[in-house]
Amino acid sequence: MTPQQHLELEEKVVAMLRTVYDPEVPVDIYSLGLVYKIDIDDEGNLNIDMTMTAPNCPMADFIVDDARYKLESIEGLKSVTINIVFEPEWTKDMMSEEAKLELGFL
Numbered sequence: 001m002t003p004q005q006h007l008e009l010e011e012k013v014v015a016m017l018r019t020v021y022d023p024e025v026p027v028d029i030y031s032l033g034l035v036y037k038i039d040i041d042d043e044g045n046l047n048i049d050m051t052m053t054a055p056n057c058p059m060a061d062f063i064v065d066d067a068r069y070k071l072e073s074i075e076g077l078k079s080v081t082i083n084i085v086f087e088p089e090w091t092k093d094m095m096s097e098e099a100k101l102e103l104g105f106l
Contacts, residue, residue: 001042005076009040012074013048020067023059027102029067033094036085044078046071051090060084 001009017030029035029050037049048067052060064082071080092105100106 001040001044006040006042009044009074009076010038012076013038013040013046013071016070016074017067019070020063022053022057022063025053025103027095027099029063031096031099033096033099034090036088040077044076045081046077046079047081047083049083049085051085053090055086 014030017035018028020029021027022029022032025032032053034052035048035050037047039047041047048071050064050067052063057063064084068080068082071077071082092100095103095105097106
């Protein structure tokens, strides 16, 4: 995979993550700052580290399944692995400015 192909694939991943929402929050998971790491190897295997706004998030399975389903539709990805992590702990400071504005934090 060339550096250009890698960059294009990563941009597609970010765009797709921007379509995944926590049903309880009107902001996508990427803008919420829930995605900590996006790693695509030269074979096209995607590995994502993400968190939830709370360790006991009742929508965690739904969000992960939705993200996996959408990411697996991206041409060029061989596999998708999503790891739920809680380090570092998520805070409102991790949200984008747009997300903070949307949720009334600005």
